[in-house]
Amino acid sequence: MKNFQWLIRREFWENRSIWLVPAVIGAVLVFGAVFGHVHFGEDFFRPDGNRGGIAAHFTLYVLTAAVGASFLIVASLTASWYLLDCLYADRKDRSILFWKSLPVSDTETVLSKLAIGLLVLPLVYLLIADLTIFLMSFVLSLRVGVWGDSGLWRADIWLQTQGMALYLIATMAIWYLPIAAWFLLVSAWASRAVILWSILPPLAIYLMERYFFGTHLFGSWLAERSGTGYAMRAFHLPGDGSAWVSTTLQNGPGTETMTTPSSLWAVMDFGGFFGSWATWAGVAIGVAMIVATIQIRARRSEI
Amino acid sequence: MTALIEARDLSKRYGKHLALDRANFSIESGRIVGLIGPNGAGKTSALRAMLGLTNYEGHLRVLGREPFRERTDLMKDACFIADVAVLPGWLRVDQAIDFVAGVHPRFRRDRAVALLEKTQIRGTSRMRELSKGMKTQVHLALTMAIDAKLFVLDEPTLGLDILARRSFYDALVNDYMDETRTILITTHQVEEIENLLTDVMFIDKGKIVLDASLETIAERYAAIVVAPAQVDAARTYKPFFERRTLGKTVFYYEHADRAKLAAFGEVFTPSVSDLFVATMSGAAQ
Numbered sequence: 001m002k003n004f005q006w007l008i009r010r011e012f013w014e015n016r017s018i019w020l021v022p023a024v025i026g027a028v029l030v031f032g033a034v035f036g037h038v039h040f041g042e043d044f045f046r047p048d049g050n051r052g053g054i055a056a057h058f059t060l061y062v063l064t065a066a067v068g069a070s071f072l073i074v075a076s077l078t079a080s081w082y083l084l085d086c087l088y089a090d091r092k093d094r095s096i097l098f099w100k101s102l103p104v105s106d107t108e109t110v111l112s113k114l115a116i117g118l119l120v121l122p123l124v125y126l127l128i129a130d131l132t133i134f135l136m137s138f139v140l141s142l143r144v145g146v147w148g149d150s151g152l153w154r155a156d157i158w159l160q161t162q163g164m165a166l167y168l169i170a171t172m173a174i175w176y177l178p179i180a181a182w183f184l185l186v187s188a189w190a191s192r193a194v195i196l197w198s199i200l201p202p203l204a205i206y207l208m209e210r211y212f213f214g215t216h217l218f219g220s221w222l223a224e225r226s227g228t229g230y231a232m233r234a235f236h237l238p239g240d241g242s243a244w245v246s247t248t249l250q251n252g253p254g255t256e257t258m259t260t261p262s263s264l265w266a267v268m269d270f271g272g273f274f275g276s277w278a279t280w281a282g283v284a285i286g287v288a289m290i291v292a293t294i295q296i297r298a299r300r301s302e303i
Numbered sequence: 304m305t306a307l308i309e310a311r312d313l314s315k316r317y318g319k320h321l322a323l324d325r326a327n328f329s330i331e332s333g334r335i336v337g338l339i340g341p342n343g344a345g346k347t348s349a350l351r352a353m354l355g356l357t358n359y360e361g362h363l364r365v366l367g368r369e370p371f372r373e374r375t376d377l378m379k380d381a382c383f384i385a386d387v388a389v390l391p392g393w394l395r396v397d398q399a400i401d402f403v404a405g406v407h408p409r410f411r412r413d414r415a416v417a418l419l420e421k422t423q424i425r426g427t428s429r430m431r432e433l434s435k436g437m438k439t440q441v442h443l444a445l446t447m448a449i450d451a452k453l454f455v456l457d458e459p460t461l462g463l464d465i466l467a468r469r470s471f472y473d474a475l476v477n478d479y480m481d482e483t484r485t486i487l488i489t490t491h492q493v494e495e496i497e498n499l500l501t502d503v504m505f506i507d508k509g510k511i512v513l514d515a516s517l518e519t520i521a522e523r524y525a526a527i528v529v530a531p532a533q534v535d536a537a538r539t540y541k542p543f544f545e546r547r548t549l550g551k552t553v554f555y556y557e558h559a560d561r562a563k564l565a566a567f568g569e570v571f572t573p574s575v576s577d578l579f580v581a582t583m584s585g586a587a588q
Binding site for chain 2 (some may be wrong): 005006009010093096098105298
């Protein structure tokens with residue numbers, strides 16, 4: 001366990017982008033909040049504002065969703081690149097010969113990289129996103145001049161967003177384990193062009209299946225795994241049960257209908273996610289690829 | 304006593320190429336052993352096998368362990384420098400010390416710090432900012448601060464200038480070596496290390512062709528410089544290699560009677576580098 005802590009710390013030394021990238025994004029967003037044009041009137045921030053009371057409920061949701069989405073997209077991209085590069089980079093710069101001269105097992109090394117990509121990096125992004133939202137709320141409240149009962153400062157809503165973020169991180173780590181493990185496998189194995197090697201074998205399988213069997217099983221599995229499959233299982237989507245409510249709003253002369261979650265807790269579908277066989281099939285494939293990665297790592301030296 | 308390293312029929316195959324071909328050797332503790340061979344002879348393959356960096360066929364025990372299966376445990380008692388330029392560029396000197404201190408139970412931090420204080424290197428420097436010679440000093444300080452029983456060096460001075468090479472070996476012998484430790488060095492620059500070795504192993508085409516202590520070499524091998532008139536007579540004693548130089552011929556003998564050879568000139572023990580050349584060329588003849 002002590003080794004593992006040092007391995008994690010080591011990753012922060014090597015990959016300062018883990019916290020630098022989200023810090024820059026956060027700084028840009030806060031900068032935008034300070035100097036940007038604020039569209040909405042002060043009513044938007046009031047608990048009883050003119051949007052039928054929805055504003056209060058949603059100001060923090062909207063802000064969190066907007067900020068959270070930008071962090072999530074960048075986190076996915078940087079984590080993917082990290083996983084694809086980490087076991088390749090130290091073979092390329094030959095530093096693997098230094099790391100392997102220390103009493104640290106290949107299992108610990110591989111698992112530390114996996115933990116960074118799937119858990120540590122997302123948690124760092126969450127921490128910085130929280131800080132960003134806090135600073136933006138502060139700046140916006142200051143600019144609009146509404147404090148106290150503003151929709152931006154709602155402890156219960158904030159708690160919901162934190163629960164949602166942790167749920168996202170945990171379930172995404174489980175759902176995307178086979179993809180993360182595939183990236184690590186390529187990173188441990190390839191002697192050049194890791195990006196190409198991460199794409200070509202799946203593409204080859206897809207084309208060969210289509211050519212020889214005329215089917216698309218692998219392709220649809222991959223599309224489901226990387227696309228809609230996750231949200232379908234981890235969340236109650238609109239129209240699914242009582243998690244979503246429709247509200248009709250007076251908007252100038254006409255009306256508009258908004259479909260919104262009744263609460264973020266209600267949207268999380270624990271049973272749907274953990275009860276799905278696809279979730280656990282993915283875990284099994286991921287674990288098998290991690291075991292293979294450790295075996296490859298034990299046999300590889302510098303390139 | 305039992306050997307520190309023991310290899311029987313050790314083979315390593317890369318595709319069709321046999322880098323190690325049923326090699327047999329053993330190394331006792333307290334020795335400084337040079338593993339010497341031409342490029343591509345299997346030196347690095349042998350070291351990598353001993354350090355658990357690669358799998359192999361045959362029997363191999365290092366400090367009583369199977370290197371490939373037990374690399375993590377082995378690295379608590381053995382350390383190695385595989386070429387000096389392997390510390391990653393982003394790593395800071397103080398981070399390197401922190402990390403090794405964190406994961407290595409036998410690392411003595413005070414010793415590493417004391418060794419580095421003798422140099423110009425600052426703790427906040429990154430490896431990419433250091434010259435190759437300075438990087439060597441850092442790596443050597445990190446490694447010499449580990450209380451290891453076995454220290455393996457693979458071409459440790461490749462790419463260093465002569466001053467850095469000399470101070471590297473001086474530090475190794477003066478600050479590190481004692482009777483509890485064993486050092487194994489590979490190099491193809493024999494002249495550079497022959498004065499510090501107690502044993503040599505010559506490796507060629509994946510096989511160990513000579514494995515002897517320097518005392519044994521002095522007993523077993525002899526050389527003489529012979530004038531042209533006596534060349535034929537000297538040949539009757541079956542030299543395994545001869546070399547012409549400045550109009551005279553140098554003859555190299557194994558297991559020859561020194562008293563009889565003395566009739567042709569002064570008998571001397573060939574240097575390790577001469578013996579290396581003679582053995583390798585003799586095998587080719």
